[in-house]
Amino acid sequence: MVKKLSSVILMLCSSVAMAHPGHGMSDNTWHTVSHLAFWLLMLAVVYKAYQWWRQKTKQTSANK
Numbered sequence: 001m002v003k004k005l006s007s008v009i010l011m012l013c014s015s016v017a018m019a020h021p022g023h024g025m026s027d028n029t030w031h032t033v034s035h036l037a038f039w040l041l042m043l044a045v046v047y048k049a050y051q052w053w054r055q056k057t058k059q060t061s062a063n064k
Helices: 002-019 028-063
Strands: none
Touching: none
């Protein structure tokens, strides 16, 4: 589990770093919007993972 999670995080971070063209983009507004969309998506993923984890812990404690 930890190995898979580490691999996913590593792949995500490395692909974001390679895909980022830098701050020399011609349209700074598009650059800001793309960063905002990325971080909102990351926030949604973390929130859903937290909800899933909380539900799993409630189920395991209820089964004991």
